Amino acid sequence: MTTIRKAAVLGGGVIGGGWVARLIEAGIEAVVYDPDPQAERKIRAVLENAERAMLKLTLAPRGELAPWRMAATVAEAAEGADLVIEAVPERVEIKHKVYAEVEAVNAEAVIASSTSGIMPTDLQAGMKHPGRLIVAHPFNPVYLLPLVELVAGRETDAKHIEWAKGFYAELGMYPLHCRVEIEGFISDRLQEALWREALWLLHDDVATADEIDAAIAYGPGLRWAQMGTMQTFHLAGGEGGMRGMLAMFGPCLKWPWTKLMDVPELTEAFVDKVGDQCDRQSGNLGPRDLEKIRDDNLVAIMQALRANGWGAGKVLADYETRLFAKKPAPAPDLSQPFETVATVIPADWTDYNGHMNESRYGQLFSDAADGAMRLVGADQDYIAKGMSYFTVEIHIRYLEEANAGDAVRCVTQVLEGRGKKMRLFHWMYHADGRLLATGEQMLIHVSLETRAACDPAPEVLAKLEEVAAAHAALPLPDGAGRAVGQKPG
Amino acid sequence: MTTIRKAAVLGGGVIGGGWVARLIEAGIEAVVYDPDPQAERKIRAVLENAERAMLKLTLAPRGELAPWRMAATVAEAAEGADLVIEAVPERVEIKHKVYAEVEAVNAEAVIASSTSGIMPTDLQAGMKHPGRLIVAHPFNPVYLLPLVELVAGRETDAKHIEWAKGFYAELGMYPLHCRVEIEGFISDRLQEALWREALWLLHDDVATADEIDAAIAYGPGLRWAQMGTMQTFHLAGGEGGMRGMLAMFGPCLKWPWTKLMDVPELTEAFVDKVGDQCDRQSGNLGPRDLEKIRDDNLVAIMQALRANGWGAGKVLADYETRLFAKKPAPAPDLSQPFETVATVIPADWTDYNGHMNESRYGQLFSDAADGAMRLVGADQDYIAKGMSYFTVEIHIRYLEEANAGDAVRCVTQVLEGRGKKMRLFHWMYHADGRLLATGEQMLIHVSLETRAACDPAPEVLAKLEEVAAAHAALPLPDGAGRAVGQKPG
Numbered sequence: 001m002t003t004i005r006k007a008a009v010l011g012g013g014v015i016g017g018g019w020v021a022r023l024i025e026a027g028i029e030a031v032v033y034d035p036d037p038q039a040e041r042k043i044r045a046v047l048e049n050a051e052r053a054m055l056k057l058t059l060a061p062r063g064e065l066a067p068w069r070m071a072a073t074v075a076e077a078a079e080g081a082d083l084v085i086e087a088v089p090e091r092v093e094i095k096h097k098v099y100a101e102v103e104a105v106n107a108e109a110v111i112a113s114s115t116s117g118i119m120p121t122d123l124q125a126g127m128k129h130p131g132r133l134i135v136a137h138p139f140n141p142v143y144l145l146p147l148v149e150l151v152a153g154r155e156t157d158a159k160h161i162e163w164a165k166g167f168y169a170e171l172g173m174y175p176l177h178c179r180v181e182i183e184g185f186i187s188d189r190l191q192e193a194l195w196r197e198a199l200w201l202l203h204d205d206v207a208t209a210d211e212i213d214a215a216i217a218y219g220p221g222l223r224w225a226q227m228g229t230m231q232t233f234h235l236a237g238g239e240g241g242m243r244g245m246l247a248m249f250g251p252c253l254k255w256p257w258t259k260l261m262d263v264p265e266l267t268e269a270f271v272d273k274v275g276d277q278c279d280r281q282s283g284n285l286g287p288r289d290l291e292k293i294r295d296d297n298l299v300a301i302m303q304a305l306r307a308n309g310w311g312a313g314k315v316l317a318d319y320e321t322r323l324f325a326k327k328p329a330p331a332p333d334l335s336q337p338f339e340t341v342a343t344v345i346p347a348d349w350t351d352y353n354g355h356m357n358e359s360r361y362g363q364l365f366s367d368a369a370d371g372a373m374r375l376v377g378a379d380q381d382y383i384a385k386g387m388s389y390f391t392v393e394i395h396i397r398y399l400e401e402a403n404a405g406d407a408v409r410c411v412t413q414v415l416e417g418r419g420k421k422m423r424l425f426h427w428m429y430h431a432d433g434r435l436l437a438t439g440e441q442m443l444i445h446v447s448l449e450t451r452a453a454c455d456p457a458p459e460v461l462a463k464l465e466e467v468a469a470a471h472a473a474l475p476l477p478d479g480a481g482r483a484v485g486q487k488p489g
Numbered sequence: 490m491t492t493i494r495k496a497a498v499l500g501g502g503v504i505g506g507g508w509v510a511r512l513i514e515a516g517i518e519a520v521v522y523d524p525d526p527q528a529e530r531k532i533r534a535v536l537e538n539a540e541r542a543m544l545k546l547t548l549a550p551r552g553e554l555a556p557w558r559m560a561a562t563v564a565e566a567a568e569g570a571d572l573v574i575e576a577v578p579e580r581v582e583i584k585h586k587v588y589a590e591v592e593a594v595n596a597e598a599v600i601a602s603s604t605s606g607i608m609p610t611d612l613q614a615g616m617k618h619p620g621r622l623i624v625a626h627p628f629n630p631v632y633l634l635p636l637v638e639l640v641a642g643r644e645t646d647a648k649h650i651e652w653a654k655g656f657y658a659e660l661g662m663y664p665l666h667c668r669v670e671i672e673g674f675i676s677d678r679l680q681e682a683l684w685r686e687a688l689w690l691l692h693d694d695v696a697t698a699d700e701i702d703a704a705i706a707y708g709p710g711l712r713w714a715q716m717g718t719m720q721t722f723h724l725a726g727g728e729g730g731m732r733g734m735l736a737m738f739g740p741c742l743k744w745p746w747t748k749l750m751d752v753p754e755l756t757e758a759f760v761d762k763v764g765d766q767c768d769r770q771s772g773n774l775g776p777r778d779l780e781k782i783r784d785d786n787l788v789a790i791m792q793a794l795r796a797n798g799w800g801a802g803k804v805l806a807d808y809e810t811r812l813f814a815k816k817p818a819p820a821p822d823l824s825q826p827f828e829t830v831a832t833v834i835p836a837d838w839t840d841y842n843g844h845m846n847e848s849r850y851g852q853l854f855s856d857a858a859d860g861a862m863r864l865v866g867a868d869q870d871y872i873a874k875g876m877s878y879f880t881v882e883i884h885i886r887y888l889e890e891a892n893a894g895d896a897v898r899c900v901t902q903v904l905e906g907r908g909k910k911m912r913l914f915h916w917m918y919h920a921d922g923r924l925l926a927t928g929e930q931m932l933i934h935v936s937l938e939t940r941a942a943c944d945p946a947p948e949v950l951a952k953l954e955e956v957a958a959a960h961a962a963l964p965l966p967d968g969a970g971r972a973v974g975q976k977p978g
Contacts, residue, residue: 014725089737090737139708139709139712140724140725145707145708145711145712146707146708147703147704147707147708147709149704174703174707176700176703176704176707178695178696178700179696180694180695180696182695185704186690186695186696186700186701186704187704187705187708187709189686189690190683190686190687190690190701190704190705190709191683191709191718192686193682193683193685193686194679194680194682194683194718195718195722196682197678197679197681197682198679198717198718198719201675201678201679202719205669206667206669206671206675207667207668207669207675209719209720210719211665211667211675212675212679212717212718212719213716213717213718213719213720214636214663214665214717215636215638215665215674215675215676215679215717216676216679216713216717216718217713217714217715217716217717217800217801218634218635218636218663218665218800218801218804219628219634219635219636219676220628220636220676220679220680220713221710221712221713221714221715221717222634222714222787222790222791222801223628223634223710223783223787224705224706224709224710224713224714225706225710225711225713225714225786225790226706226710226783226786226787226790227702227706227783227786228687228701228702228703228704228705228706228710229680229683229684229687229701229702229705230687230691230698230699230701230702230766231698231702231779233684234779235629235779235780235783236503236629241768242768248578248579277719279730279731290720290723290724291724293797293799294712294715294716294724296797297714297715297716297793297794297797297799297800298711298712298715300793300794300796300797301711301714301715301790301793301794302711303793304786304789304790304792304793305786305789305790307789308782308785308786308789310782310786311706311707311786312706312707312711315707352869352872352877353872353877353879353937354937357852357855358851358855358880358883359848359849359851359852359854359855360848361851362847362848362850362851362852362885363846363848363851365848366846366847366848380841383841383842388841388842390842390887390890391847391887392886392887392888393884393885393886393887393973393974394847394883394884394885394887394973395882395883395884395885395972395973396851396882396883396884397881397882398879398880398881398882398883401879401940416974423973423974440972440973441973442973442974448842448843451890480973481972481973481974481975482972483884483929483970483971483972483975484882484883484884484912484929484930484931484970485882485905485912485929485931485970486970486972
């Protein structure tokens with residue numbers, strides 16, 4: 001398996017910029033070539049969006065971003081690259097020219113074209129080493145959408161497709177191997193069919209851009225975010241499933257419910273009509289505003305699906321599991337309070353007062369208690385065996401406000417750890433050192449079967465007593481033992 | 490504007506059952522005719538799904554469900570109905586026969602066909618009162634998806650379309666008026682184009698049902714849940730918007746990226762192939778399991794979009810606002826603690842211990858404090874003017890577990906209300922009377938501009954003092970003034 005340390009990205013548009021974001025997130029250096037003098041600025045804008053989205057997307061420990069830079073030529077970018085990602089315009093002759101420039105300086109790296117639908121066999125024609133050309137077709141925004149279609153051309157070495165499945169999955173993506181080479185692959189053939197019909201509806205004045213989009217986003221689109229058209233219609237058939245659906249709606253396939261396969265001519269007047277309607281549709285929102293809204297929605301949808309363990313949400317959950325596994329907690333120094341939470345506050349934790357909602361302080365202290373539980377061995381496996389700790393009481397002091405994007409950490413002292421009892425004291429700190437809140441929390445060990453208090457397993461109790469004994473030497477924290485409204489001191 | 494008290498639903502399949510759910514949710518009695526002896530059982534299954542989804546979807550106060558029943562004939566269902574919803578199979582002759590039976594007993598009610606694409610002009614041909622026939626085309630699951638397409642036939646009285654816009658919006662839906670009558674209307678033309686291409690891909694063995702769906706659900710589908718294809722491509726064009734997109738991808742429209750408009754013949758062998766693949770795709774999950782997963786995902790997606798105030802989420806938020814407005818809080822009896830929260834616990838509030846996560850108790854007490862704030866006039870308008878209360882301290886006792894679907898309420902006593910201070914005591918009760926938790930909470934009045942403590946507006950302070958004076962006569966609640974781990978008594 002080739003380890004990718006440095007990748008060339010040829011073409012710095014929306015797609016190329018998105019690839020740069022995915023690469024540096026994974027710790028892979030990116031070197032970009034794009035003849036557009038504005039390219040560097042545009043990539044920076046994409047990277048800002050990507051960083052903003054990642055902060056909201058996940059609380060998993062992200063690695064350090066790798067560096068990226070512009071190169072003056074294709075050769076400069078490609079030389080020494082372990083992977084070459086091509087994202088230049090959809091014209092075969094431009095792509096061929098770029099590949100020739102790559103091959104002049106790099107004979108080894110896989111060349112992965114981002115083409116939306118040109119056959120890899122056509123792309124690799126004339127290459128010196130055609131076996132290394134694959135299609136890896138992503139979707140905008142590349143830094144958020146998991147789908148990447150992998151397609152081999154007739155001369156592609158199959159081992160590169162196998163390698164790509166692992167590589168793109170490692171980036172947090174969902175590689176879909178399109179086993180049959182066909183123009184437009186799978187996803188864009190489906191999108192293109194819908195897109196052609198949409199253009200006809202607009203062209204024939206049946207509907208405006210706004211109405212065409214409403215007809216998707218308030219209905220079928222909500223289904224397509226989680227199931228495709230096959231599974232959706234499998235359910236539309238009721239108890240008869242897909243067979244029932246085909247019996248019911250099969251006849252409609254003979255009716256003129258679409259206007260394909262020809263397509264309106266893109267005259268200047270028609271392009272203006274489409275462009276004007278799309279501008280009007282977006283009102284005062286420019287592309288950059290809309291991108292942020294789109295990303296917030298995508299993040300929220302993917303998080304929603306993650307909570308249900310489904311589709312794109314499951315891809316995200318698996319990715320996070322790997323991130324957590326890469327950064328295991330070090331064994332703490334028991335002579336001090338130990339770190340139990342280190343995270344960044346997501347945007348949707350803020351409330352109408354413009355700061356982190358009070359209940360989220362409680363959530364972070366709940367996470368801190370989980371950290372203490374893990375430390376004494378009451379971890380996921382332990383819980384799966386039917387035992388856990390329940391919080392019976394908590395006292396929180398809110399000392400400072402916290403905002404979305406703030407890095408915060410909790411450290412925890414064990415005040416009491418014997419028998420069924422675990423009493424903890426948490427401090428929540430901002431990355432700038434400010435104390436944001438404290439929490440004093442009493443937990444009781446329980447059986448998840450009887451839901452009643454019971455003694456912990458001996459090894460958990462032993463570890464808890466060890467930590468409690470070590471922490472007994474620490475001073476009682478300021479604020480411990482306090483009731484609401486009690487005067488300090 | 491006609492007030493709808495009773496509606497006939499003709500056809501009790503997936504769509505008819507979904508309409509029954511929407512209707513009774515809105516307090517409209519439904520009378521269903523369906524010749525299938527299994528219809529009543531199937532409708533019950535749909536209603537169970539709908540109830541399950543609504544419990545998860547919203548915390549807004551839902552009204553009482555209206556009753557529904559089966560009728561033995563079309564005439565029995567239609568007689569006296571204020572609205573007739575037709576959801577019978579997609580065959581014009583069946584629909585004509587049903588309309589004739591309706592017209593024999595009911596000359597007034599609007600007849601709303603759920604057809605997916607038959608032209609209303611064809612449907613109303615031969616009717617005695619064709620002016621009252623409209624198309625109101627919903628999407629499965631009808632009880633969750635907001636989209637409903639409204640289409641008039643040549644003889645439809647325009648006032649019925651105007652009425653329908655208001656009526657379906659009142660049900661929490663998004664009415665899309667399809668201004669031009671065309672087969673398949675807008676949404677199904679778009680869906681049908683994609684669906685035909687999907688059938689070809691499967692027919693030609695380019696991809697399996699599973700791969701076809703992955704090509705949507707991990708990529709374009711995540712975009713379509715929030716923006717349609719026009720706005721999506723407007724963004725794919727980068728800074729050039731839709732015009733840039735057309736310049737970039739316009740040429741591809743001339744390439745054979747789709748295979749339409751003809752469609753594979755539905756031979757027995759091909760139906761089996763599609764059906765088999767859809768069965769395999771779903772693994773052990775039957776249609777009923779999949780429906781629940783789909784609904785959970787839809788609920789989560791719509792809630793995610795609601796948090797961002799976008800698309801289907803905005804429709805939901807507007808609907809909830811109306812529900813809240815319909816049920817204003819009565820002026821409380823100040824000689825007693827007053828109700829500040831009444832809600833049902835959503836499924837995603839539970840954690841790995843199988844009960845409501847501790848932080849959500851804090852969230853409900855935060856909501857209870859909002860209730861107390863509203864009572865003293867520190868409401869949304871007040872906050873918009875730049876003043877609010879911040880929690881500085883809370884003490885929570887967790888007395889009993891709570892589970893998803895549990896109805897809970899909070900009542901609140903003002904322990905202290907003078908100057909900048911508001912100290913509250915909340916009790917959280919299960920609907921069965923059990924005390925689940927108590928919370929003692931200190932809030933301080935602040936300026937949202939300076940983020941520092943300041944005096945409340947005089948009218949807020951006066952009201953707070955009035956409530957505090959009334960509550961001063963109440964005994965100090967059990968648990969007030971308590972520190973964590975303190976012995977009772």
